[in-house]
Every structure is written in structure tokens, then in C-alpha cells.
Amino acid sequence: MTETVLAIPAIQLLNGLQPEARKRAIAWSNACVPFINANFPGLTFRITNTRRTSAEQVALNTGGLSDLTLGWHNFGLAWDFAIIDASGHYITDGSHPAYAALGNISLQFGCHYPIIMKSGRPDSDHIEFHPGVTLSEIIHVSNIIDELRT
Numbered sequence: 813m814t815e816t817v818l819a820i821p822a823i824q825l826l827n828g829l830q831p832e833a834r835k836r837a838i839a840w841s842n843a844c845v846p847f848i849n850a851n852f853p854g855l856t857f858r859i860t861n862t863r864r865t866s867a868e869q870v871a872l873n874t875g876g877l878s879d880l881t882l883g884w885h886n887f888g889l890a891w892d893f894a895i896i897d898a899s900g901h902y903i904t905d906g907s908h909p910a911y912a913a914l915g916n917i918s919l920q921f922g923c924h925y926p927i928i929m930k931s932g933r934p935d936s937d938h939i940e941f942h943p944g945v946t947l948s949e950i951i952h953v954s955n956i957i958d959e960l961r962t
């Protein structure tokens with residue numbers, strides 16, 4: 813995978829990802845452009861969120877927008893995306909078929925999609941990349957590193 817021209821001017825968001833996740837997000841984005849143009853004419857997409865601080869994640873959890881108080885976004889291993897209609901409006905209905913269609917493209921880059929939330933609904937705008945590592949394992953390692961720093 814190479815970093816070709818980005819369809820989405822989201823370089824600062826991409827830089828929030830770990831290098832291997834960043835490569836996947838770029839490859840996914842580049843694959844999504846011709847796909848959405850061919851299959852959902854008039855729609856576009858963009859990456860909306862990558863790395864989060866602990867405080868941001870806790871706030872989303874408190875607001876009922878995430879099941880987790882610490883998740884893959886906190887480690888730069890997840891990104892969210894938005895589908896935009898022809899008028900430039902963000903389609904917030906995750907059941908719009910473009911979400912699953914674009915999300916499923918990430919599977920060819922070794923990503924995880926869809927993630928099913930505690931509510932039983934898919935987290936339709938969310939893609940993760942963490943080959944062979946569980947969230948509890950990465951939190952455990954992160955805690956050890958934090959302890960070594962103090």
C-alpha cells in the first residue's frame with residue numbers, strides 16, 4: 813500500500829493513527845472513492861475521527877454515544893467516517909447502505925467491521941485495525957508503560 817493522493821483532506825486526522833492503521837485508512841479511503849462514485853452517485857465520504865483523548869472517550873460514553881470509556885480510538889487504532897449527501901449534508905442514519913458498503917471495504921485491508929455495540933446495533937461508521945491484539949491486552953500494556961514512566 814502506498815500513500816497516493818488522498819481523496820479526503822484529512823491528513824491531520826490520519827496522523828492521529830498508528831502507522832499501520834494509517835496505511836490501512838489511506839488504502840481504504842482510496843478504494844472507497846471509485847466505489848462510492850460508481851455505486852452511490854452524488855454521495856461522498858470523509859474520515860471524521862481518529863485518535864481520542866481519554867477525556868473525549870469518557871464524554872462520549874457518558875453521552876451514550878459509545879459503550880466504552882477506553883477504546884481503540886484512544887490508541888490510534890480506529891477511525892470513524894461520515895457519508896455526505898449531494899447537498900453536503902452529513903447522513904447520520906447509520907442504516908444507510910453506503911455505511912455498510914464502505915465499512916466492508918475495510919475488510920480487504922485487515923480491518924474489523926462492523927463492530928456490534930451493546931445495544932445490538934452495528935457501529936456503522938467505525939472501523940478498527942488491531943491484528944492479533946485484544947483491547948484488554950493493549951490497555952494492560954499501556955498501563956505498564958504508564959507505570960514505567962512514573
Ligand SMILES: [Zn+2]
Pocket residue numbers: 885890891892937938939
Ligand atoms: Zn469509532
